[in-house]
Amino acid sequence: MSTQVFETMESNVRSYSRSFPVVFNKAKGSYLYADNGNAYIDFLMGAGALNYGHNNEYIKQQLLAYMADDSIMQGLDMFTIAKGDFISSFNDLLLKPKGLQYKFQFCGPTGTNAIEAALKLARNYTKRSNVIAFMGAYHGLSQGSLALTSNQYHRQVAGVGLHNVTFLPFENGGPAGLDSLSYFEMMLEDTHSGIEKPAAVILESVQAEGGVNVASAEWLRSLKQICEKHGILFISDDIQIGCGRSGDFFSFEQAGIVPDIVVLSKSLSGYGLPMAMLLIKPELDIWQPGEHNGTFRGYQLAFIGGKAALEFRRDTGLEAAVKQKAIYIERFLKEELAAADERIVIRGRGLMWGIDLSSFEDPLLAKKVAQQSFEDKLIVECVGRHDKVIKLLPALTIEETTLNQALDILQRNINANIRSRASRKAALA
């Protein structure tokens, strides 16, 4: 199929198709297939919606069986077997073993809708309007979530003021020595700070779109302590880094903290089906019936996929496998790929990694590497300030050979674009 129909008829707002301008047709595991037969290794994975790989066989069989049986597909938020089974499985397989107690709120099926719900709840519970977000954050593009998203490119089209949010630098997000948590405490304690006490703090413990910026466990614990001391709710946006991407199911587990609200979407349904929910501490559940309503708050297939994904995770030992792959990929990136030049900076956790090329003179270097990698049949995205960070988001189920092929493509294209340390030394000699 020609790309013309999209280029002429689809709104200019389309984005990913500009970086990967071929027509895709099929997908399996870590591969996307274009209609001309080309196979691409997918390191974008539906921007984090496909942690279990494309068309995961186990999950697919559960979905097919559910549909074959004429089971209910649209149930609004009524009681259904699919929803009941999902809640019970999530509780039994994840929450209980981790000692977590949360109530489930199913939202409209996008991440941004769940963020809107979290904001409403936090503001109504605390009777405060201001919220703390972090520079580099991406929480979605509807009005409330856009106010929490820091990128000017997205904010400038809001058309209305984006208020009631105060941004702080993320950990290591400012000049050396800048301690945003001390500043936050000062804001809260100084009666002349001029900043309203916030309802909540919201953060991604690894900022994904912001450039793969990783918060340390210590920093997260300190932030949580400040929140507790001042009665501020702690909201973990686990939409992209959650569902096993960090190694654990939840990104905050490593820090040993328990957020007041957890926001999940993307890979929650296991199969790329739209689904979003909040986990809320029971005492925060002050909602009145239907206050955050929506037709698609209960896409039954997503419940089936979500339950199957948890079974798949348990039965295949996925968590341990992700932790092993994380060690492998970190070693390769830091010891081999970054060894080519001291200006290459590597950041990441679990199976989300960033290759930061912002220290190079060429502002388009990361883009060029991504573009050349696409020509070499690897799909990889650029994120962060001015898109200078290459974000690696493989399927959690990726096979070692495929992982190696993708890493080789990246290494080759980075090396081809930079003057290596050795050649610069030779030039200076």
Ligand SMILES: Cc1ncc(COP(=O)(O)O)c(C=O)c1O
């Ligand atoms: C951390 C995070 N929060 C929120 C969102 C918004 O989710 P959605 O695009 O489904 O509205 C995203 C999407 O990329 C995200 O990565």
